[in-house]
Amino acid sequence: MEGLLRRCRGLHTLATCSPQLRGYTPHRLHHCTPGRGRRLTLSTMFQPQNLREDQVLPLDGRSADLTCKSQRLMLQVGLIYPASPGCYHLLPYAVRALEKLVRTIDQEMQAIGGQKVSMPSLSPAELWRATNRWDSMDRELFKLRDRHDKEYCLGPTHEEVVTALVASQKTLSYKQLPFLLYQVTRKFRDEPRPRFGLLRGREFYMKDMYTFDATPEAAQETYGLVCAAYSRLFERLGLRCVQVQADVGSIGGSLSHEFQLPVDVGEDRFAVCASCGFSANVETLDVSQTSCPTCQGSLTETRGVEVGHTFYLGTKYSSVFDAKFTNTHGSVSLVEMGCYGLGVTRILAAAIESFSTEDCIRWPGLLAPYQVCLIPPKKGSIEEAAAELTEHLYDHITEAVPRLRGEVLLDDRTHLTIGKRRKDADKFGYPFVIIAGKRALEDPAHFEVWCQNTGEVVFLSREGVLELLSQVQVV
Numbered sequence: 520m521e522g523l524l525r526r527c528r529g530l531h532t533l534a535t536c537s538p539q540l541r542g543y544t545p546h547r548l549h550h551c552t553p554g555r556g557r558r559l560t561l562s563t564m565f566q567p568q569n570l571r572e573d574q575v576l577p578l579d580g581r582s583a584d585l586t587c588k589s590q591r592l593m594l595q596v597g598l599i600y601p602a603s604p605g606c607y608h609l610l611p612y613a614v615r616a617l618e619k620l621v622r623t624i625d626q627e628m629q630a631i632g633g634q635k636v637s638m639p640s641l642s643p644a645e646l647w648r649a650t651n652r653w654d655s656m657d658r659e660l661f662k663l664r665d666r667h668d669k670e671y672c673l674g675p676t677h678e679e680v681v682t683a684l685v686a687s688q689k690t691l692s693y694k695q696l697p698f699l700l701y702q703v704t705r706k707f708r709d710e711p712r713p714r715f716g717l718l719r720g721r722e723f724y725m726k727d728m729y730t731f732d733a734t735p736e737a738a739q740e741t742y743g744l745v746c747a748a749y750s751r752l753f754e755r756l757g758l759r760c761v762q763v764q765a766d767v768g769s770i771g772g773s774l775s776h777e778f779q780l781p782v783d784v785g786e787d788r789f790a791v792c793a794s795c796g797f798s799a800n801v802e803t804l805d806v807s808q809t810s811c812p813t814c815q816g817s818l819t820e821t822r823g824v825e826v827g828h829t830f831y832l833g834t835k836y837s838s839v840f841d842a843k844f845t846n847t848h849g850s851v852s853l854v855e856m857g858c859y860g861l862g863v864t865r866i867l868a869a870a871i872e873s874f875s876t877e878d879c880i881r882w883p884g885l886l887a888p889y890q891v892c893l894i895p896p897k898k899g900s901i902e903e904a905a906a907e908l909t910e911h912l913y914d915h916i917t918e919a920v921p922r923l924r925g926e927v928l929l930d931d932r933t934h935l936t937i938g939k940r941r942k943d944a945d946k947f948g949y950p951f952v953i954i955a956g957k958r959a960l961e962d963p964a965h966f967e968v969w970c971q972n973t974g975e976v977v978f979l980s981r982e983g984v985l986e987l988l989s990q991v992q993v994v
């Protein structure tokens with residue numbers, strides 16, 4: 520605290536320091552240094568300075584056949600931590616990645632006119648009884664009672680809730696249609712066998728969008744619009760998802776597609792025709808069907824993880840809740856609906872499953888929790904003279920490329936060799952790992968730059984590093 524006061528007085532900035540700051544420990548005090556953000560240091564992270572290579576299985580409390588690559592890697596590097604069957608703590612790195620994914624989703628949903636809402640997780644039983652899903656989905660629902668004996672479930676999806684909300688707005692006009700409401704919230708499903716980490720949990724994040732149109736034709740146009748937005752999202756993330764015909768299941772409606780990401784541990788199977796592009800979940804095909812129903816070409820079967828699902832609902836829900844609007848003739852009609860889900864935590868895990876090697880996490884560039892990891896020399900090594908250069912490089916990066924503020928991490932565990940820390944950085948999959956090794960002592964200094972997503976290793980001057988990083992996209 521003494522240090523802080525002296526430093527702040529010296530800089531004449533005491534007045535701008537909040538009283539709470541005085542309670543901070545000295546290593547965080549460069550807060551007050553003008554022109555610089557605080558440097559993020561790995562040693563002060565909640566996780567993950569100690570990788571848990573050997574402890575993963577006992578921690579998860581489950582047998583080896585229930586794990587998959589993404590779950591194992593996410594546990595090892597401290598992205599997630601098991602809480603109860605099918606439930607995980609999302610630790611800071613995972614939350615950063617998740618927030619980036621949500622921002623990317625927001626951009627795509629808002630580009631097609633989506634308006635974000637947030638509906639309660641506690642969902643009254645009477646809404647579910649009205650559609651008969653209180654009984655038909657019975658065991659999947661987490662049901663509970665309040666102190667007045669009123670029944671609820673924790674929402675696994677929100678068709679009932681959103682339709683009742685829209686029905687309660689008595690003055691809807693055709694002029695307001697179409698409107699697209701969406702949210703990104705926690706959903707709950709009492710999975711009989713939660714497994715594969717975030718791929719199939721009991722509590723997870725989902726983006727669910729509900730669309731309201733005046734006519735079936737308009738609703739189908741909206742359907743195409745949302746599907747195109749999903750395709751754009753997956754393309755930005757570099758995920759090669761396949762849009763396949765799907766079964767409508769418990770949601771209902773008359774038209775449905777899934778977005779499947781091909782990965783080995785996928786629990787869905789879908790068939791693709793190489794000649795005409797037809798693709799469908801095998802559940803929608805006859806058991807005996809071996810050739811393409813469109814062109815008779817041969818079908819290839821692939822395993823996939825369902826990362827998105829779309830449904831054209833028509834008036835299935837609006838007729839139950841009497842969700843109406845005033846049409847062009849001044850009379851009232853039922854709204855035409857669609858619903859569209861994205862498994863947010865599942866996309867995160869599926870991307871890791873799809874991109875990573877057996878030992879190292881690889882991220883879609885946009886989702887990496889931190890874009891850059893700087894590794895200064897080991898304490899006591901010949902290169903130690905370059906330690907300060909690394910800190911300067913840190914400051915130069917965040918000054919020259921403002922969008923990288925908060926994206927650069929300094930691995931200050933200088934009691935460890937560069938090799939050990941580089942190996943850890945490889946495991947975390949920071950897109951750029953910058954090392955101050957022997958050539959940092961040259962004049963001008965050169966840094967060793969590992970571009971994890973291309974596998975390239977280059978030696979760059981400070982200007983070279985800045986130029987390379989100025990091209991990094993951050994969402």
Ligand SMILES: [Zn+2]
Pocket residue numbers: 792793794795796797811812813814815816
């Ligand atoms: Zn075909």
